[in-house]
Amino acid sequence: GHWLLARFARLYPDHPLAAEARLVLAAHLTPRLINAEVEYLLADGRTSWERPYGLAWLLQLAAELREWAEEGNVEAAEWADHLAPLEEACVGRLENWLPKLAYPIRTGEHSQTSFAFGLMLDYAHIARNKSLVQLVESTSLRLYESDANGNLDYEPSGQDFLSPILAEADLMRRVTEPMEFAAWLRGFLVSVPFD
Numbered sequence: 001g002h003w004l005l006a007r008f009a010r011l012y013p014d015h016p017l018a019a020e021a022r023l024v025l026a027a028h029l030t031p032r033l034i035n036a037e038v039e040y041l042l043a044d045g046r047t048s049w050e051r052p053y054g055l056a057w058l059l060q061l062a063a064e065l066r067e068w069a070e071e072g073n074v075e076a077a078e079w080a081d082h083l084a085p086l087e088e089a090c091v092g093r094l095e096n097w098l099p100k101l102a103y104p105i106r107t108g109e110h111s112q113t114s115f116a117f118g119l120m121l122d123y124a125h126i127a128r129n130k131s132l133v134q135l136v137e138s139t140s141l142r143l144y145e146s147d148a149n150g151n152l153d154y155e156p157s158g159q160d161f162l163s164p165i166l167a168e169a170d171l172m173r174r175v176t177e178p179m180e181f182a183a184w185l186r187g188f189l190v191s192v193p194f195d
Contacts, residue, residue: 108160
C-alpha cells in the first residue's frame, strides 16, 4: 500500500489525494517506525516472514522513493533514507534465501516466486545492485529455464490473484535475450492455441 501511495503522489503531484498520500508516507516512514519494522523482521523465528511477496513489495517502495528522489523530490529522498535499514534487511534476507531455493513456487498467491522475482529485478536495477540482479537472474534461469508445456487449463484455481504461467513468462522475458525468450516461450506454451 505504501508503494501505491508513493507512486500515486509521484505521478499525480497536483491531485488532491497526493497531499494526503504524502502525509501518510511522512507519518509512516519515520526512523522510529522503520527501526521497529527492522527489529520485527530480523527477530528469531521470522526468517521466512513475508518472503518473497512482502519483501519484494518493500523493495518496490524503496525503488519508487529512489526514482522520485532522483527527480529532485526532497521528501522522497528523506523517506528513502529512513527506509534504508529495512531495505537492507530485506535484501539480506533475499540474498540468503535465493541460493537455497530448490524449486519454484507456482501458486497464484503470495508465495509465488516468479512474480516476486520480477519485482526484485526492478528494484535491483533501479538500486544499481548488480550482485542482486545477477543472483535473481541466475536463480530464475536455474528454476525456470527448462520449463515446458505450461498449461493454462490449471488457471485460475478460484483463489489465485496472480497467474503463475504469465508471471513466469514475464520473468523469463526479463532474464533472457529476445531470441532466447521466443524459443523458450514456444516450448513453454505449446498447449496454448494461437488461432
